[in-house]
Amino acid sequence: xxxxxxxxxxxxxxxxxxxxxxxxxxxxxxxxxxxxxxxxxxxxxxxxxxxxxxxxxxxxxxxxxxxxxxxxxxxxxxxxxxxxxxxxxxxxxxxxxxxxxxxxxxxxxxxxxxxxxxxxxxxxxxxxxxxxxxxxxxxxxxxxxxxxxxxxxxxxxxxxxxxxxxxxxxxxxxxxxxxxxxxxxxxxxxxxxxxxxxxxxxxxxxxxxxxxxxxxxxxxxxxxxxxxxxxxxxxxxxxxxxxxxxxxxxxxxxxxxxxxxxxxxxxxxxxxxxxxxxxxxxxxxxxxxxxxxxxxxxxxxxxxxxxxxxxxxxxx
Amino acid sequence: xxxxxxxxxxxxxxxxxxxxxxxxxxxxxxxxxxxxxxxxxxxxxxxxxxxxxxxxxxxxxxxxxxxxxxxxxxxxxxxxxxxxxxxxxxxxxxxxxxxxxxxxxxxxxxxxxxxxxxxxxxxxxxxxxxxxxxxxxxxxxxxxxxxxxxxxxxxxxxxxxxxxxxxxxxxxxxxxxxxxxxxxxxxxxxxxxxxxxxxxxxxxxxxxxxxxxxxxxxxxxxxxxxxxxxxxxxxxxxxxxxxxxxxxxxxxxxxxxxxxxxxxxxxxxxxxxxxxxxxxxxxxxxxxxxxxxxxxxxxxxxxxxxxxxxxxxxxxxxxxxxxxxxxxxxxxxxxxxxxxxxxxx
Numbered sequence: 153x154x155x156x157x158x159x160x161x162x163x164x165x166x167x168x169x170x171x172x173x174x175x176x177x178x179x180x181x182x183x184x185x186x187x188x189x190x191x192x193x194x195x196x197x198x199x200x201x202x203x204x205x206x207x208x209x210x211x212x213x214x215x216x217x218x219x220x221x222x223x224x225x226x227x228x229x230x231x232x233x234x235x236x237x238x239x240x241x242x243x244x245x246x247x248x249x250x251x252x253x254x255x256x257x258x259x260x261x262x263x264x265x266x267x268x269x270x271x272x273x274x275x276x277x278x279x280x281x282x283x284x285x286x287x288x289x290x291x292x293x294x295x296x297x298x299x300x301x302x303x304x305x306x307x308x309x310x311x312x313x314x315x316x317x318x319x320x321x322x323x324x325x326x327x328x329x330x331x332x333x334x335x336x337x338x339x340x341x342x343x344x345x346x347x348x349x350x351x352x353x354x355x356x357x358x359x360x361x362x363x364x365x366x367x368x369x370x371x372x373x374x375x376x377x378x379x380x381x382x383x384x385x386x387x388x389x390x391x392x393x394x395x396x397x398x399x400x401x402x403x404x405x406x407x408x409x410x411x412x413x414x415x416x417x418x419x420x421x422x423x424x425x426x427x428x429x430x431x432x433x434x435x436x437x438x439x440x441x442x443x444x445x446x447x448x449x450x451x452x453x454x455x456x457x458x459x460x461x462x463x464x465x466x467x468x
Numbered sequence: 469x470x471x472x473x474x475x476x477x478x479x480x481x482x483x484x485x486x487x488x489x490x491x492x493x494x495x496x497x498x499x500x501x502x503x504x505x506x507x508x509x510x511x512x513x514x515x516x517x518x519x520x521x522x523x524x525x526x527x528x529x530x531x532x533x534x535x536x537x538x539x540x541x542x543x544x545x546x547x548x549x550x551x552x553x554x555x556x557x558x559x560x561x562x563x564x565x566x567x568x569x570x571x572x573x574x575x576x577x578x579x580x581x582x583x584x585x586x587x588x589x590x591x592x593x594x595x596x597x598x599x600x601x602x603x604x605x606x607x608x609x610x611x612x613x614x615x616x617x618x619x620x621x622x623x624x625x626x627x628x629x630x631x632x633x634x635x636x637x638x639x640x641x642x643x644x645x646x647x648x649x650x651x652x653x654x655x656x657x658x659x660x661x662x663x664x665x666x667x668x669x670x671x672x673x674x675x676x677x678x679x680x681x682x683x684x685x686x687x688x689x690x691x692x693x694x695x696x697x698x699x700x701x702x703x704x705x706x707x708x709x710x711x712x713x714x715x716x717x718x719x720x721x722x723x724x725x726x727x728x729x730x731x732x733x734x735x736x737x738x739x740x741x742x743x744x745x746x747x748x749x750x751x752x753x754x755x756x757x758x759x760x761x762x763x764x765x766x767x768x769x770x771x772x773x774x775x776x777x778x779x780x781x782x783x784x785x786x787x788x789x790x791x792x793x794x795x796x797x798x799x800x801x802x803x804x805x806x807x808x809x810x811x812x813x
Contacts, residue, residue: 175634176588289543360584366540367579368572368599368650371565378598382589 180386183461190457196450204260211254212241215417218249225251234433244435246426252436255422256443262418263447266334266403267396273338274399275392278345283384285346286353287376297350303343312336312402316411330416333406337399345391352384359383386462393455397448404444419444486553487690488514488537488658493550495529495536502762506532506545508714511788514658519684519691521705521722523698523737527758529714530694531580534660537692538575539567554658573603576651578661582644582668586635592619592646593631599653618649622679641672648679652687660692665700677704698741702726707794710734713759713769716788720795729807730797732774739810768800776805 184190203210217225219232219241227240237244243253285296315336356362357380365375406412407420408427419440426436495507507529514520524530535541537552539559552559554575559567571577579585586595596618597611606614612631619627622645635643644664651659661680665673681704684691693705701708702722709719710733717731729735736754756773759765765772771781780800788798799805 174637175591176636360579360581361587363540363542364577364579364585364647364650365587366571367538367577368654369568369570369602370572370598371568379587383587385589 180458180461184457187457187460189453190461193450193453193455193457196446197454200260200264200447200450203257204264207257207261211251211257213251213254215254215258216250217254219245219251221249234429234436236433237435243439244433246422246433246436247429248425252422252439255417256419256440259417259419259422259440259443260447262330262416263400263403263444265330266337266418267400267447267451269331269334270338270341270399270403271392271395273335274341274345274395275388277339277342278349278391279381279388281342281346282349283353283376283380286350287357287372287380293350297347300343300346303340304347308340309402309405312340312406313409313411315340316406320411330413330418333403333413333416334399337402337406341395341399341402345395348387348391349384352387353380356380356383390455390459390462393451393458397451397455400444400451401448404441486513487516487518487555488512488692489551489553490533490537491551491553493533493536493552494548495532495541495545496548497545499544504761505714505764506761507536508761508764509788510550510711510714510716512709512716512719514690514692516657517684517688517690518707519693519705521701521708522692522694522711523696523701523708524711525696525758527713527761528711530696530711531662532714533711534577534662534692534694537660538571538577539564540571569603572599572651572656573654574656575658575660576654576656578644578647578651578659578664580663580666582640582647585647586643588635591632591634592638596631596646596650596653599650603654615649615653618652619646621652622646622649622683624649640668641675644668644672644676645679648676648683652683652689656689658690658692660694662694663696664693665695665697680704698726698737710737713764714761715769716796716798717770718795718797718799720793724793724795726811727809729809730791730795730802730805731770731799732776732805732807733770735807735810736773741811768798776801 208214213219213225214222216222219225219235220227220230231249232241232245233249234247235241235245241251241253243251243256246252246255281296281300285293316333319332319336362375362379365379370378403412403418404420404423407416407418408423410424412418412421412424414421422440423437426433426440430437490513491511493507493510494505497504497506506527510529510533512520512522512533522530522533532541532545535545536547537554537559539547541547547560550560554570559570562570586592590598593612593615596615597608600606600611600614601608604611615631616627619630624630624642624645630638630642630646638646644667648664651661664680665676668676677700680691680693683689684704693700695701705722707719707721708725710717710725710731712733717733718725718729725734726738729738733754739752740754742751754773759769759772765782767780767782767784768774768777768786771777774781778801784800786798786800788796789802790796791802
């Protein structure tokens with residue numbers, strides 16, 4: 153009781169001149185903060201961001217440093233190839249003699265590049281198609297949704313492998329580039345997101361404030377970009393977060409199967425390089441996989457938390 | 469084209485200073501179930517500074533008429549016939565781009581449901597200055613200042629605070645006031661208010677109506693007030709047009725129509741208004757329902773519910789007949805019936 157009265161007093165005294173001016177985003181952030189699992193996801197992603205930004209500081213050795221051979225990491229002057237985890241290399245070394253831990257740290261940047269790059273392309277396509285189909289409707293909706301369905305029924309992963317293989321055969325000059333993998337993943341991952349965005353546009357389109365915008369003389373494009381887009385942005389954010397995780401996972405799988413960019417230093421590529429020696433040196437394959445799992449988990453937890461925080465149907 | 473065979477043009481008697489002139493408007497909805505004739509030969513006039521009440525049951529075509537005037541009829545609806553003249557120029561012939569200049573500037577719209585009429589992601593001030601900047605050459609800062617003035621003019625307390633708030637922080641009544649402020653933002657000459665009080669509770673309703681009356685007197689702006697409440701019409705309007713099943717029953721000044729209704733439907737509507745003076749035990753109701761607008765009744769559309777219906781009412785569509793003093797009636801038998809008003813003193 154006393155605490156109640158105390159609270160009432162403080163609010164009365166500290167009452168601002170009027171309302172509190174809280175945006176929907178601030179409310180969403182408050183809800184997100186209460187969600188411990190989502191904050192854990194955010195923490196994991198945050199740690200990975202630090203790892204990627206300061207990889208030289210976090211890693212034990214310079215990149216591509218053969219332990220015992222390269223001048224920067226002489227150790228005892230003996231080649232440490234496929235050595236089990238020890239004091240000098242906490243996660244062991246791979247066949248070449250690289251420190252598995254340091255190489256994983258250097259792979260973080262590539263993981264972000266793949267995740268964010270492929271997601272950027274995916275969401276760009278999905279947003280354009282989803283907005284256009286949902287807002288204009290009619291034949292445009294029909295055309296775009298049938299196209300989306302065509303992409304949906306093709307087995308995505310198989311298509312990805314075939315496409316990568318064909319491009320490698322046709323244009324060997326590009327094979328070293330991770331951008332090709334990013335582009336292909338991005339170009340084929342959009343159909344699901346496009347459908348969800350279209351559905352959300354169909355819902356938001358019926359709100360009175362869209363009609364009100366027309367009544368005050370706003371043009372179609374203004375309604376589309378100023379009123380519809382910000383109101384479906386919450387779903388785009390959630391989809392993008394989950395898509396980052398999916399893209400990283402896809403790249404790891406593609407690389408592990410040997411269809412990735414050979415010159416790149418991604419976690420999937422590290423797993424692929426060590427896969428033949430898994431009997432002698434399981435750590436070369438297992439630990440990159442653990443980091444893939446951790447990062448994907450981080451983004452998924454964050455994405456699920458964002459969905460709970462941003463979904464207007466769950467708003468109080 | 470069956471609508472050409474309809475009752476034909478029936479000139480509503482000329483009013484002084486016409487601002488909006490709607491003649492033989494037909495707006496149909498082309499649905500899978502058939503063609504819904506939501507508005508089927510509606511004519512109405514509004515002169516400068518005048519408030520016209522448009523009354524009718526749900527489904528009588530009130531809202532579709534308003535949407536047709538602004539040319540924002542939602543799909544699958546289409547304006548199939550009629551003329552809409554605003555300040556002497558035909559709105560039907562305007563290109564969409566020119567129409568956008570009229571919406572919100574010359575003709576403003578106050579929607580029915582204030583809860584969702586504001587975009588949840590923008591502050592109130594941004595939404596008001598959006599309209600102001602759309603229709604005036606003005607800086608962002610001045611537009612915000614004007615938005616504050618607008619909020620003050622619709623009697624919102626603390627307008628400086630309100631403009632930086634988001635819609636979800638405001639009450640229904642405040643949102644409706646903001647919707648009215650937004651309608652005023654383009655300095656319109658005509659405001660179409662589509663049941664502006666329906667979604668509000670009774671005390672707020674009275675406040676909003678007082679505000680509308682006050683604005684009408686202060687700004688001398690013409691208004692079309694769409695409602696199903698005869699009480700609101702008596703309170704706020706100068707003239708009234710009664711709609712039934714997509715057609716006009718009668719129109720005239722509020723005094724004329726309330727004192728001496730000419731159409732049986734108007735009489736029935738007035739009878740069903742609660743009246744303390746009559747001290748009746750039960751409210752009277754109009755028997756039956758609004759007809760199906762895909763296949764409306766033949767002849768006069770009110771004939772299945774009309775206590776005075778005769779064979780001619782089933783056989784022949786009545787004309788909207790001007791009967792002098794600016795009144796017009798859409799009934800075969802208005803002369804012989806000589807109806808009495810249930811509310812006349």
